[in-house]
Amino acid sequence: MKNLLFLGGLGFIGTNIINELLDKYSELEITVFDKPGKVNSFGSRIRFFPGDFQNEISVENALSSASFDGVVHLVSTTIPATSNEKIAFDIEANLVPTVRLLQLMVKHEVPDIIFFSSGGSVYGTVNSKTVNELDQTFPISSHGTVKLAIEKYLHLFQELYGISYLILRVGNPYGPFQTSDDQGIINVFIRKILKNEKLVIRGDGSAIRDYIYVKDLARIVGQMIDNKITNNIVNIGSGTGTSVNEILDILRSVSGKELRTKFTDPLPADVSRIVLDISKLKLLVKSELVPIGEGIRLTYEHMLSEALNKDNFKR
Amino acid sequence: MKNLLFLGGLGFIGTNIINELLDKYSELEITVFDKPGKVNSFGSRIRFFPGDFQNEISVENALSSASFDGVVHLVSTTIPATSNEKIAFDIEANLVPTVRLLQLMVKHEVPDIIFFSSGGSVYGTVNSKTVNELDQTFPISSHGTVKLAIEKYLHLFQELYGISYLILRVGNPYGPFQTSDDQGIINVFIRKILKNEKLVIRGDGSAIRDYIYVKDLARIVGQMIDNKITNNIVNIGSGTGTSVNEILDILRSVSGKELRTKFTDPLPADVSRIVLDISKLKLLVKSELVPIGEGIRLTYEHMLSEALNKDNFKR
Numbered sequence: 001m002k003n004l005l006f007l008g009g010l011g012f013i014g015t016n017i018i019n020e021l022l023d024k025y026s027e028l029e030i031t032v033f034d035k036p037g038k039v040n041s042f043g044s045r046i047r048f049f050p051g052d053f054q055n056e057i058s059v060e061n062a063l064s065s066a067s068f069d070g071v072v073h074l075v076s077t078t079i080p081a082t083s084n085e086k087i088a089f090d091i092e093a094n095l096v097p098t099v100r101l102l103q104l105m106v107k108h109e110v111p112d113i114i115f116f117s118s119g120g121s122v123y124g125t126v127n128s129k130t131v132n133e134l135d136q137t138f139p140i141s142s143h144g145t146v147k148l149a150i151e152k153y154l155h156l157f158q159e160l161y162g163i164s165y166l167i168l169r170v171g172n173p174y175g176p177f178q179t180s181d182d183q184g185i186i187n188v189f190i191r192k193i194l195k196n197e198k199l200v201i202r203g204d205g206s207a208i209r210d211y212i213y214v215k216d217l218a219r220i221v222g223q224m225i226d227n228k229i230t231n232n233i234v235n236i237g238s239g240t241g242t243s244v245n246e247i248l249d250i251l252r253s254v255s256g257k258e259l260r261t262k263f264t265d266p267l268p269a270d271v272s273r274i275v276l277d278i279s280k281l282k283l284l285v286k287s288e289l290v291p292i293g294e295g296i297r298l299t300y301e302h303m304l305s306e307a308l309n310k311d312n313f314k315r
Numbered sequence: 316m317k318n319l320l321f322l323g324g325l326g327f328i329g330t331n332i333i334n335e336l337l338d339k340y341s342e343l344e345i346t347v348f349d350k351p352g353k354v355n356s357f358g359s360r361i362r363f364f365p366g367d368f369q370n371e372i373s374v375e376n377a378l379s380s381a382s383f384d385g386v387v388h389l390v391s392t393t394i395p396a397t398s399n400e401k402i403a404f405d406i407e408a409n410l411v412p413t414v415r416l417l418q419l420m421v422k423h424e425v426p427d428i429i430f431f432s433s434g435g436s437v438y439g440t441v442n443s444k445t446v447n448e449l450d451q452t453f454p455i456s457s458h459g460t461v462k463l464a465i466e467k468y469l470h471l472f473q474e475l476y477g478i479s480y481l482i483l484r485v486g487n488p489y490g491p492f493q494t495s496d497d498q499g500i501i502n503v504f505i506r507k508i509l510k511n512e513k514l515v516i517r518g519d520g521s522a523i524r525d526y527i528y529v530k531d532l533a534r535i536v537g538q539m540i541d542n543k544i545t546n547n548i549v550n551i552g553s554g555t556g557t558s559v560n561e562i563l564d565i566l567r568s569v570s571g572k573e574l575r576t577k578f579t580d581p582l583p584a585d586v587s588r589i590v591l592d593i594s595k596l597k598l599l600v601k602s603e604l605v606p607i608g609e610g611i612r613l614t615y616e617h618m619l620s621e622a623l624n625k626d627n628f629k630r
Contacts, residue, residue, distance in 0.1 A: 138470045149464040155453045
């Protein structure tokens with residue numbers, strides 16, 4: 001693949017992947033389609049196409065603006081925790097436009113798509129130690145259900161029209177450039193620690209997730225593009241579970257601060273434990289992963305230096 | 316369950332099930348919500364509520380018109396063969412209104428839903444002899460994908476709000492009261508034979524499906540309601556495969572006619588073989604099934620007598 005179109009490429013994951021690709025795969029041409037308000041920190045190293053994913057004409061304009069070899073689909077307008085409050089919106093804002101995108105890819109002969117699914121939400125309530133890509137999928141959030149429905153349509157378009165897909169079921173990524181206040185517990189906590197604010201934990205802190213340092217994720221995605229891995233569903237995580245309480249311990253040690261915490265009721269859409277089986281990932285790409293203690297330290301330092309710079313700028 | 320609301324109850328499957336229920340379970344009260352144009356052949360034995368499934372207010376009016384114990388959801392506005400031509404419509408006309416229905420069931424405290432999924436289309440391309448309910452699902456039609464997405468939302472509403480579900484993955488039903496010209500190959504063929512028209516076969520006639528006589532289906536559904544089977548996904552078919560060519564042979568023998576046939580290209584959404592594993596069904600209900608030769612003969616006689624009556628009426 002030479003010429004890639006990133007949909008929603010200026011967000012947290014997109015920014016990290018594009019950084020990685022620009023650094024290591026200089027032959028790639030990258031176009032980003034994202035909301036008009038988004039800041040393009042890559043400047044002229046990419047082509048920026050502002051537009052609205054829900055507007056079919058806007059997507060078609062971007063898709064037909066060059067001869068793309070592939071699309072990287074990172075758009076998601078909901079998060080698991082709150083998606084159940086607006087299911088019809090979730091379907092209409094994510095599923096329907098993705099189907100339209102696939103139809104446009106057929107029309108404009110774009111042969112490949114990489115889709116960011118959700119390792120944390122497609123499997124649902126899990127009793128086993130880890131989940132692999134063949135396990136049953138019963139999401140308990142609309143976010144996960146829509147991701148899963150998109151996966152099914154990707155497979156359908158592959159069988160019917162030959163569009164190749166790579167579905168990445170990503171665990172909980174954390175690291176530089178995560179700016180959301182609603183999602184990404186590690187980044188949200190660090191931001192609060194830097195402002196000396198109280199950390200709010202849904203549940204008792206025992207909930208276990210599979211966290212992945214976003215630069216590891218970016219490197220893996222780069223390798224997968226480079227190795228032309230297609231028509232596959234792949235879990236991307238660390239393969240190990242970490243509880244919220246363990247994260248709090250790491251953050252205490254990294255920041256050297258006492259943390260102020262508040263524990264509240266968990267949401268029904270929160271699963272209690274999800275750890276990804278990454279055997280397939282290990283077969284497909286060779287990649288050393290940053291341990292979570294180290295990843296959190298790097299993230300903390302990055303965010304601290306950003307905060308200090310901002311502070312200096314203000315003065 | 317005492318008081319049931321049938322959505323789309325005046326179609327082929329609904330008519331047969333309601334017939335069965337009115338005959339054998341006389342304590343049941345049945346309300347049918349269906350399109351205003353539909354003929355209510357049950358008269359005052361049921362309550363008929365004309366309305367549009369895509370209109371939320373219309374659905375809410377029906378759902379709140381009595382204290383229902385359960386909903387039987389039979390609405391489907393697409394068929395596998397042509398659903399891929401209008402995927403966005405399929406999602407908006409079937410998935411979104413079903414999610415709205417579930418939200419209304421939560422609001423009006425209707426505790427139970429029976430959903431007619433599709434054994435023929437949710438599994439997709441299958442290499443194994445038969446498919447069971449735990450097998451992988453990769454539909455190759457939007458019809459099947461939407462059915463599957465609805466299944467996932469049913470599970471979600473069960474986990475989050477306690478709405479019980481029964482998902483019936485029905486094979487290819489045939490028998491009395493099937494009037495579609497687009498779907499139900501056995502009925503379509505018989506209608507054409509009775510009019511001395513040519514039978515059009517997509518493909519070479521080797522495609523294998525799992526056919527079930529609709530009166531068997533109706534009896535099974537009655538037993539499942541009676542036995543209060545919930546929170547389950549169940550294949551309903553015969554467990555045996557029949558090719559189109561075998562159906563043609565049976566029809567030749569039953570009608571005593573030479574058949575005029577025309578073979579055309581198959582559609583991409585047609586799977587070549589699908590036979591349901593009905594082990595779970597057999598554990599849940601005891602039911603003798605009508606063999607396909609006998610079922611086709613009964614259907615032929617029913618349709619022949621209907622055609623003769625219509626003819627007599629005309630004179």
